[in-house]
Amino acid sequence: MVFPTVQFAVFFPIVLALSWALMRRQKVWKPFILTASYVFYAAANPLFCLMIAGVTLANQACAQLIHRSDDARVRKRIVVLAVALDLATLGVFKYYGFFATEINGLLDKAGLGLPLPLAAIALPIGISFIIFQAISYTVDVYRKLLPPAKTIDVALYLSFFPHLVAGPIVRAREFIPQLDSPRDPRRVAVGAGVALILIGLVKKVAIADFLAREIVDPVFGVPQAYAAPDVILASYAYAVQIYCDFSGYTDIAIGLALLMGFVFPQNFDRPYRAASFGEFWRRWHMTLSRFLRDFLYIPLGGNRGGRWKTVRNLMITMVLGGLWHGAAWGFVLWGAIHGAALVVEHQFRGRVKLPRWLGWALVFHIVVLAWIPFRAPDLGLAASYVSRLAEWGPATLWTAPVVIVTFLVVALQLAPARPMDALRVRFERLHPAALGASMASVILLVAATVSSQGVPPFIYFQF
Amino acid sequence: MSTVERDPFILDRPTGRSLRARDAIACVLVAALLLLVVEGASIRSTGEKMDPGLERSVVLAVGHPAGWLADRLPFAAAADKVTASLSPDDDLTGEGGFNAAPVAAPAAAAGAAAGGGARIAITTDSFDPVELGVKPAKLPQLETLLVTGDSLAQPLDVQLARSLASDGVQTVRAAHLGTGISKTDIVDWGLLSTQQAKDRKPDAVVMFMGANEGFPFPGSGGEAIECCGPEWAVVYATRARRMMDTYRRGGAARVYWLTLPLPRDARLQEIARAVNAAIAVAAQPFRSQVRVLDMTSVFTPGGRYRAAQDVGGRETIVRRPDGIHLNDAGAKIAMGIVLERLRADFESLGA
Numbered sequence: 001m002v003f004p005t006v007q008f009a010v011f012f013p014i015v016l017a018l019s020w021a022l023m024r025r026q027k028v029w030k031p032f033i034l035t036a037s038y039v040f041y042a043a044a045n046p047l048f049c050l051m052i053a054g055v056t057l058a059n060q061a062c063a064q065l066i067h068r069s070d071d072a073r074v075r076k077r078i079v080v081l082a083v084a085l086d087l088a089t090l091g092v093f094k095y096y097g098f099f100a101t102e103i104n105g106l107l108d109k110a111g112l113g114l115p116l117p118l119a120a121i122a123l124p125i126g127i128s129f130i131i132f133q134a135i136s137y138t139v140d141v142y143r144k145l146l147p148p149a150k151t152i153d154v155a156l157y158l159s160f161f162p163h164l165v166a167g168p169i170v171r172a173r174e175f176i177p178q179l180d181s182p183r184d185p186r187r188v189a190v191g192a193g194v195a196l197i198l199i200g201l202v203k204k205v206a207i208a209d210f211l212a213r214e215i216v217d218p219v220f221g222v223p224q225a226y227a228a229p230d231v232i233l234a235s236y237a238y239a240v241q242i243y244c245d246f247s248g249y250t251d252i253a254i255g256l257a258l259l260m261g262f263v264f265p266q267n268f269d270r271p272y273r274a275a276s277f278g279e280f281w282r283r284w285h286m287t288l289s290r291f292l293r294d295f296l297y298i299p300l301g302g303n304r305g306g307r308w309k310t311v312r313n314l315m316i317t318m319v320l321g322g323l324w325h326g327a328a329w330g331f332v333l334w335g336a337i338h339g340a341a342l343v344v345e346h347q348f349r350g351r352v353k354l355p356r357w358l359g360w361a362l363v364f365h366i367v368v369l370a371w372i373p374f375r376a377p378d379l380g381l382a383a384s385y386v387s388r389l390a391e392w393g394p395a396t397l398w399t400a401p402v403v404i405v406t407f408l409v410v411a412l413q414l415a416p417a418r419p420m421d422a423l424r425v426r427f428e429r430l431h432p433a434a435l436g437a438s439m440a441s442v443i444l445l446v447a448a449t450v451s452s453q454g455v456p457p458f459i460y461f462q463f
Numbered sequence: 464m465s466t467v468e469r470d471p472f473i474l475d476r477p478t479g480r481s482l483r484a485r486d487a488i489a490c491v492l493v494a495a496l497l498l499l500v501v502e503g504a505s506i507r508s509t510g511e512k513m514d515p516g517l518e519r520s521v522v523l524a525v526g527h528p529a530g531w532l533a534d535r536l537p538f539a540a541a542a543d544k545v546t547a548s549l550s551p552d553d554d555l556t557g558e559g560g561f562n563a564a565p566v567a568a569p570a571a572a573a574g575a576a577a578g579g580g581a582r583i584a585i586t587t588d589s590f591d592p593v594e595l596g597v598k599p600a601k602l603p604q605l606e607t608l609l610v611t612g613d614s615l616a617q618p619l620d621v622q623l624a625r626s627l628a629s630d631g632v633q634t635v636r637a638a639h640l641g642t643g644i645s646k647t648d649i650v651d652w653g654l655l656s657t658q659q660a661k662d663r664k665p666d667a668v669v670m671f672m673g674a675n676e677g678f679p680f681p682g683s684g685g686e687a688i689e690c691c692g693p694e695w696a697v698v699y700a701t702r703a704r705r706m707m708d709t710y711r712r713g714g715a716a717r718v719y720w721l722t723l724p725l726p727r728d729a730r731l732q733e734i735a736r737a738v739n740a741a742i743a744v745a746a747q748p749f750r751s752q753v754r755v756l757d758m759t760s761v762f763t764p765g766g767r768y769r770a771a772q773d774v775g776g777r778e779t780i781v782r783r784p785d786g787i788h789l790n791d792a793g794a795k796i797a798m799g800i801v802l803e804r805l806r807a808d809f810e811s812l813g814a
Binding site: 006007010011020023101194218436437440441443445454 | 482483484486489497522526546624639785791
């Protein structure tokens with residue numbers, strides 16, 4: 001089920017009302033929300049619920065075994081097994097086809113006729129988010145940062161519908177304690193929740209989908225048919241599209257959770273104002289950065305093993321971070337570009353001091369360029385796209401709305417946050433009925449921009 | 464990325480005003496109520512388009528009363544008027560719609576009635592010169608190619624566009640997801656094909672559609688003509704024939720209509736067989752300009768579904784996991800077949 005749809009508009013008010021009605025009776029509330037979350041996920045494909053249930057039970061079993069054991073070696077073996085099972089699940093659903101094709105190609109070239117069997121495997125939406133959260137739970141139990149939770153709490157943590165399919169990647173120790181006691185029905189951040197939902201809707205439907213339709217999809221689909229002006233604008237437009245699409249989803253997810261009494265971590269903080277790559281990764285997909293830092297970069301040794309080990313660790317972390325997005329060389333290259341940029345930045349830290357505006361310009365444009373292999377269907381088309389940057393010709397897709405929307409979104413990130421925050425605070429103070437009327441008005445306006453074919457899925461659903 | 468001493472991801476509890484849970488519910492219910500009053504008909508129509516199941520039942524349980532209420536209030540029309548300029552859809556009005564034509568009559572007469580217009584006489588257009596052993600006349604220039612249909616047209620559309628970009632061909636990609644000839648609630652293909660031919664004047668049209676078919680056609684007595692018997696196929700063929708006639712623009716354009724590779728699901732196979740039979744019959748009067756490209760035997764030889772097949776000496780997956788659509792590799796095979804026929808028909812593409 002996608003947030004900006006009629007189905008969800010019918011689903012959510014019912015679930016919200018029942019959720020607060022049942023809140024004081026936790027023995028009823030938890031199964032109710034768990035059922036609602038599974039119904040939400042089953043709308044895509046009911047069989048996917050088996051996957052999420054299996055991941056839940058396997059991780060819970062491992063967490064319990066880890067907790068019961070005093071032997072450090074046994075505990076380590078179990079956590080390795082749990083992570084291996086999680087990654088194997090991810091591997092089968094997400095990466096098998098990619099690696100089978102690549103390995104079969106190599107076997108062919110070597111003259112070995114032992115191809116791996118091929119299978120058309122359906123990819124459960126949001127599997128990467130589910131698996132990362134499962135790993136977070138089991139590893140946090142192993143690290144004794146969290147005691148094992150009740151099975152129903154773990155099931156709720158992994159399937160809670162606001163963050164189920166595209167994050168933010170909430171840590172178990174952030175979410176599960178919130179289940180311990182009923183939410184306080186006298187302290188609900190209604191204004192903040194509604195504001196986030198509306199901002200998210202505008203970002204996704206009115207900006208991201210508009211730019212995709214008008215310029216990004218045509219140019220990235222057939223770059224050969226366009227000259228440099230269109231290709232350049234499409235690059236900026238895609239940077240804006242993916243930001244608005246993903247952060248729009250996150251805004252809606254956080255807003256829905258607030259209305260239900262839950263708090264999620266932030267995921268974006270105006271990333272295109274970053275003046276260094278370190279800063280970019282503290283502002284872009286912050287919960288993934290945190291996960292990669294805590295579960296990969298630091299366990300690899302972080303920056304504690306000297307210059308070359310730091311370089312190695314940065315590159316491994318970022319390349320695997322790229323591969324997390326999907327089984328394609330474009331994602332690997334995207335991760336490698338960011339890894340290399342972080343390495344360069346790390347090597348020159350303290351030795352070269354750029355003016356902030358120059359740092360921003362460099363970072364922003366490298367980030368925009370790195371989105372090209374990320375978005376292009378394959379590396380060949382990415383190369384073709386880049387080659388068109390030097391082919392001058394007419395600007396066929398430069399319309400005023402596309403140009404204004406693209407540059408306005410970037411400009412708003414560079415502008416001081418205070419005026420926008422003040423506006424939001426004033427909105428949050430509206431009477432609940434006025435908030436509801438505002439919500440209906442914005443939804444009506446945004447819905448009018450949707451084509452007859454409905455709202456395209458969020459980009460990060462595929463990850 | 465550096466190790467950070469303090470975890471900066473402390474949950475940001477909203478600092479703004481807190482209200483009560485009942486205010487949250489009231490706020491959402493006010494919004495829902497306003498939307499029901501204004502968009503009730505849209506909720507009903509969305510529900511009607513959904514596949515049968517619990518989800519559809521719930522949406523319709525809300526949509527029917529909401530639609531009834533919205534139909535009796537002036538707000539929907541007012542909202543439409545205010546927001547009409549924001550819609551990205553083409554305004555499909557005018558003549559040529561399937562729904563505007565008389566409803567179907569069964570059996571042989573249906574073809575002339577069900578949105579199909581008058582009977583078509585046998586002319587030289589009815590014969591494919593290749594079959595008669597005559598060299599077909601080539602059209603000089605392929606300037607505009609329209610690739611259209613439903614979701615089946617993707618990713619074939621983008622692959623054709625890439626492949627023909629170097630020949631200076633402008634490819635218009637117009638896949639209308641979730642649509643079908645047997646369902647006119649999202650898009651009426653009678654209207655759409657008329658507008659596409661009029662606005663774009665394509666020299667060639669590639670049509671790949673049929674993933675959303677099997678819906679009943681309205682019969683002349685108000686009864687429903689259910690899929691997938693001969694009566695249903697008659698109406699489908701009649702509609703498809705009219706679209707072919709529209710796209711060929713009196714012989715100025717060539718049409719390449721792809722048949723359906725059989726889907727994995729047995730019920731969908733039944734629909735696909737009816738669609739394929741209807742396409743073959745529909746094209747008969749225009750064989751000199753309308754090419755029916757057989758995807759069925761290419762992807763599902765012997766009528767058996769398979770996800771993978773031999774491509775360039777290597778077993779390759781050609782279908783998507785849904786068991787209906789072609790994936791990139793499958794679309795490339797389809798593209799090769801389309802390109803071969805395009806080259807045979809247009810001088811500018813060479814032999």
